[in-house]
Amino acid sequence: xxxxxxxxxxxxxxxxxxxxxxxxxxxxxxxxxxxxxxxxxxxxxxxxxxxxxxxxxxxxxxxxxxxxxxxxxxxxxxxxxxxxxxxxxxxxxxxxxxxxxxxxxxxxxxxxxxxxxxxxxxxxxxxxxxxxxxxxxxxxxxxxxxxxxxxxxxxxxxxxxxxxxxxxxxxxxxxxxxxxxxxxxxxxxxxxxxxxxxxxxxxxxxxxxxxxxxxxxxxxxxxxxxxxxxxxxxxxxxxxxxxxxxxxxxxxxxxxxxxxxxxxxxxxxxxxxxxxxxxxx
Amino acid sequence: xxxxxxxxxxxxxxxxxxxxxxxxxxxxxxxxxxxxxxxxxxxxxxxxxxxxxxxxxxxxxxxxxxxxxxxxxxxxxxxxxxxxxxxxxxxxxxxxxxxxxxxxxxxxxxxxxxxxxxxxxxxxxxxxxxxxxxxxxxxxxxxxxxxxxxxxxxxxxxxxxxxxxxxxxxxxxxxxxxxxxxxxxxxxxxxxxxxxxxxxxxxxxxxxxxxxxxxxxxxxxxxxxxxxxxxxxxxxxxxxxxxxxxxxxxxxxxxxxxxxxxxxxxx
Ligand SMILES: Nc1ncnc2c1ncn2[C@@H]1O[C@H](COP(=O)(O)OP(=O)(O)OP(=O)(O)O)[C@@H](O)[C@H]1O
Ligand SMILES: [Mg+2]
Numbered sequence: 001x002x003x004x005x006x007x008x009x010x011x012x013x014x015x016x017x018x019x020x021x022x023x024x025x026x027x028x029x030x031x032x033x034x035x036x037x038x039x040x041x042x043x044x045x046x047x048x049x050x051x052x053x054x055x056x057x058x059x060x061x062x063x064x065x066x067x068x069x070x071x072x073x074x075x076x077x078x079x080x081x082x083x084x085x086x087x088x089x090x091x092x093x094x095x096x097x098x099x100x101x102x103x104x105x106x107x108x109x110x111x112x113x114x115x116x117x118x119x120x121x122x123x124x125x126x127x128x129x130x131x132x133x134x135x136x137x138x139x140x141x142x143x144x145x146x147x148x149x150x151x152x153x154x155x156x157x158x159x160x161x162x163x164x165x166x167x168x169x170x171x172x173x174x175x176x177x178x179x180x181x182x183x184x185x186x187x188x189x190x191x192x193x194x195x196x197x198x199x200x201x202x203x204x205x206x207x208x209x210x211x212x213x214x215x216x217x218x219x220x221x222x223x224x225x226x227x228x229x230x231x232x233x234x235x236x237x238x239x240x241x242x243x244x245x246x247x248x249x250x251x252x253x254x255x256x257x258x259x260x261x262x263x264x265x266x267x268x269x270x271x272x273x274x275x276x277x278x279x280x281x
Numbered sequence: 282x283x284x285x286x287x288x289x290x291x292x293x294x295x296x297x298x299x300x301x302x303x304x305x306x307x308x309x310x311x312x313x314x315x316x317x318x319x320x321x322x323x324x325x326x327x328x329x330x331x332x333x334x335x336x337x338x339x340x341x342x343x344x345x346x347x348x349x350x351x352x353x354x355x356x357x358x359x360x361x362x363x364x365x366x367x368x369x370x371x372x373x374x375x376x377x378x379x380x381x382x383x384x385x386x387x388x389x390x391x392x393x394x395x396x397x398x399x400x401x402x403x404x405x406x407x408x409x410x411x412x413x414x415x416x417x418x419x420x421x422x423x424x425x426x427x428x429x430x431x432x433x434x435x436x437x438x439x440x441x442x443x444x445x446x447x448x449x450x451x452x453x454x455x456x457x458x459x460x461x462x463x464x465x466x467x468x469x470x471x472x473x474x475x476x477x478x479x480x481x482x483x484x485x486x487x488x489x490x491x492x493x494x495x496x497x498x499x500x501x502x503x504x505x506x507x508x509x510x511x512x513x514x515x516x517x518x519x520x521x522x523x524x525x526x527x528x529x530x531x532x533x534x535x536x537x538x539x540x541x542x543x544x545x546x547x548x
Contacts, residue, residue, distance in 0.1 A: 091498060
């Protein structure tokens with residue numbers, strides 16, 4: 001699979017001064033097309049700052065970022081890059097521009113100068129993809145949080161991006177809203193091959209990704225499949241993060257003499273592992 | 282309480298009024314308002330009132346909503362009516378203390394009240410039946426000749442769209458902050474005007490701070506969705522005049538002619 005995002009010794013500081021504190025230091029990360037990457041890390045570890053490099057809201061202090069082969073420092077490619085890497089933010093209220101759902105979804109296409117008939121088709125497809133077709137003519141402020149966030153995702157999808165970068169898209173949602181958004185995103189990744197970069201504080205969401213990247217003080221400190229990352233329970237805890245509850249349970253049982261794999265992220269797998277252990281005894 | 286504000290609210294629908302081009306509606310509204318002030322005499326006013334009633338009926342907007350839109354201006358209506366009654370010179374009907382009410386005053390007062398009521402009713406009918414985006418689109422179109430004079434018409438239209446989009450959000454937020462302050466013992470209802478105004482400061486400060494934060498985030502989100510001003514922009518819903526608009530134009534002309542004629546007749 002080709003790399004769709006690549007950073008080369010990316011360093012970044014909000015302070016222009018020489019020798020200022022680096023918020024990102026020497027990040028070399030590449031994401032394959034079609035992958036689903038969750039980015040973890042405690043508050044202030046630099047996750048949002050990294051995400052903002054993927055669509056040129058920020059530019060590296062040194063090093064380089066390539067999105068679909070384009071260098072983000074290339075000013076002429078600005079719109080092409082932003083159209084490739086769509087960004088969804090935490091607060092759905094602050095990214096919806098229009099007063100009717102479909103007009104908001106159309107916003108990006110309108111800016112791109114897409115012909116009218118095609119805008120219609122794209123808007124319909126985007127709303128369909130997030131399951132919001134029946135709300136096309138609704139006012140966004142009357143929707144639930146999960147629905148608003150799905151509208152925001154549709155607004156980005158209408159640009160037909162290759163990458164969806166999401167910065168804590170479920171942080172302001174209740175559990176059912178979170179499930180709605182996660183299901184929509186997983187479906188897009190699975191069926192449309194959209195590359196997803198998901199920044200989150202929820203371990204159960206990270207567990208649904210194909211790859212987990214953990215950041216600490218502007219560095220990537222862990223990188224691997226969710227199973228690989230979360231099975232290193234002590235290491236994850238050192239980084240002031242939690243592990244998913246299933247791993248937590250297996251870890252607690254292991255402390256009392258059990259011998260469980262720590263690699264079961266779904267409740268079913270965890271139950272099966274425990275049953276196997278009990279049966280084997 | 283703040284939720285009662287219906288200003289700029291749009292109620293989606295499929296009526297004739299909804300389907301008219303927003304430019305037609307806007308121009309028709311302006312003509313209507315001008316005619317309200319041109320109209321003289323009972324007959325002309327009656328025509329204006331009948332028109333308003335027909336438009337409201339055609340829009341299928343619940344009359345209750347129109348009445349609701351009148352609520353905030355009731356004070357102004359009464360105030361103007363009373364002032365007109367007291368200060369129009371003419372044949373005296375009753376007098377008490379330093380006031381005297383004249384027949385002409387009553388006549389003026391009533392007509393002034395009717396004028397304001399119809400003005401507000403028909404204007405809110407426009408916002409009820411036209412999505413704010415269509416409305417700002419219409420304004421942008423109608424003002425587009427000014428672009429040649431380097432007036433940032435698109436930017437103004439965009440600002441209006443966003444303002445309209447954030448009215449409900451900010452109202453909700455104000456309600457939330459007020460509840461939070463009330464829970465901490467703030468009192469917005471008692472005391473004189475000055476005290477009440479002072480009580481609002483702890484509401485306004487967080488509201489402003491949050492509005493600026495929102496604006497900042499929205500600007501980034503808009504940039505991420507490739508917003509770069511009005512240049513080269515296309516639209517999802519392109520404004521198009523239809524036969525309906527031609528019919529409306531004819532009716533507007535008839536209305537103007539009607540008012541002008543009736544003005545002559547009843548004077
Ligand atoms: N606009 C800014 N100006 C200056 N410093 C900033 C700015 N934004 C973030 N920082 C600093 O950069 C560091 C990383 O912030 P960042 O927002 O990337 O963290 P994060 O991992 O997204 O945290 P969170 O989980 O809270 O969202 C923090 O120390 C923060 O104080
Ligand atoms: Mg963040």
